[in-house]
Amino acid sequence: MFEAVLLTVITAATPLLIAAVGELVVERSGVLNLGVEGMMIMGAVVGFAVANQTGSGALGVVAAIAAGMAMSVLFGFLVLSLVANQVATGLALTILGVGFSGLIGEAFIGVPGLKIPSLYIPGLSDIPFIGPVFFQQDAIVYLGFALVAGVAYTLFRTRIGLVLRAVGDNHASAHALGYSVIKVRFMAVLFGGACAGLAGAYMSLAYTPQWVENMTAGRGWIALALVVFSSWLPLRVVAGAYLFGAVSVLNLHAQAHEMLNIPSQLLSSLPYLATILVLVLISANRRLTLVNTPACLGKPFVPDR
């Protein structure tokens, strides 16, 4: 029982983890992209469609990443090149993504999906409990952890990370030092798009291998909340993602075991209520949030020549 719960928590947490760590990089560069949900759902539908047409899960994943990046280019062009309002443009990206995915996905409703295979490491995977939990996951689960480690290292231990944080904390100074604020931010936005696309592919190729309209069900928004929860520190994203993964599978297990007599709708709303609660707890602590919040988050930058 415990093992089964833990396995579902891992699959529920992975898309949140990947999307949130991508958005964390975007926000560290000073850009707020509220379009995570839209990029993620496009990743989900494109990943499913390509995997279904080609029979290759790997190609599906690659296509999903490309779809997420294509969406983020639209966003980047508007908010970076045309200095459009970031909040409104992010919303537009989500509205467009949800609509477009519905149009593309119409042909794939009810079509049986393709599940990314789990890895099998002879020996290790056979250890009871430890094997299935740690050594029998699919590649994307491990990739998610690698992403977090890579982002944490890059942000705080490399020159690229230093420049990225400088751009996010004080774009005027970074510009004066000769760094191209717009270019750095565009790269960060692209990375965020790739992560959101990958997270979407995980939804439609691993979490529930099928296409259902609106299947991301607000996970992109929860990923945005996770970035606040993590107070912009990558390692804390893991904790947040697993916490939310746990809350969202509680629902499934509670229904399966007919726990108490709670209406299913109340259980389904728990992740959303938990998001609000967590945001309140974190945001109320000003010291925690203000230290790491990128100082230029959401502020537009127009280079003077």
Next chain:
Amino acid sequence: MRLELVKRKERSHKMAMLSPIIAIGLTALAAAIIFAVSGHNPLEGLYKFFVEPLTQQWSLQATIAKATPLVLIGCGLAVCYLSNNWNIGAEGQFIVGALFGSALPILLPDFESGATLPLMLVFGALGGALWALIPAVLKNWFNTNEILTSLMLVYVASLMLDYLVRGPWRDPDGYNFPESRMFSDAATMPDVFGGTMSLSTPITIVIALILAVVLAKTLKGFEIRVMGESPRAGSFAGFSAKRLTLFSFALAGGLAGLAGTMEVSGGLNQLLPTISPGYGFTAIIVAFLGRLNPIGIIIAGFVLALSYIGGEGVQSAMGVSNKIASVIQGLLLFFVLACDTLILYRIRLVSHHAPAGETSHV
């Protein structure tokens, strides 16, 4: 080649008027491309989508009926966005408003009097306002991001509606269908102007006109605009950002809740598991396309309502999925935001090799 933005000396009023029109033009162009790519005649598609709904009485009436909630919600959202309060949960406020408004005809079906409908509308506005005040209060007290909380409450609201129509509020004589009992005549929004439109439409237009005057001519309107553009300047004038957050959220929620109640008591006449085709989200587009101005929003609401009716039109006539409507809505918002850049900036293309001065203005 790269883009370069040159700040204008002042806002371009010409562009402020032109930008929504350019945006609609670009959206039509993009729509034509989508029709062509999916193997349909683009001109026929555009005609069926944007023009045909205007040519027949029934479809014109349907468009007006769809525009009504969009305009009402969009007006409230405009006040929020003008004052820098990012309420994106109007969909949830619409639903909770509908629930509050429906409580009376569902729980007390025998209470039929002249007061039934007015009471429902008041409850509806109250419910929407209360739901909207949650993110506002959290923002003021705990510094919580109102974008995320207001959106999360949309999911909670639709699950609440789902629970009520499948559970306690299910019609006892309804053969277990997930729907509430039908509303009595006293709880139904009457039609006006010879049955061409619901009373909701004139109510909405009156509210939009009042709001236009309030925004343009009164101190409150000044406060809303100042606090949006420069909260620091506003605080010297004695305006309180926190009070305005409560005010704008309550107003937007109240109007969305009113729209929700008018929708269920007008069109549907009962509660169903889904009562809105995403009005609360489409109204965000309406607010921006209407330049956050109630008069503009009336026009923009009509344009966006066309896309719903047009979407059904191309589906039945040409076999194009009606999902194309939401794609076109999303594109429209993109183009509006992009074109708004032209109000504050001049855009020019700079070639990497050209010496300074040899630039072309757009």
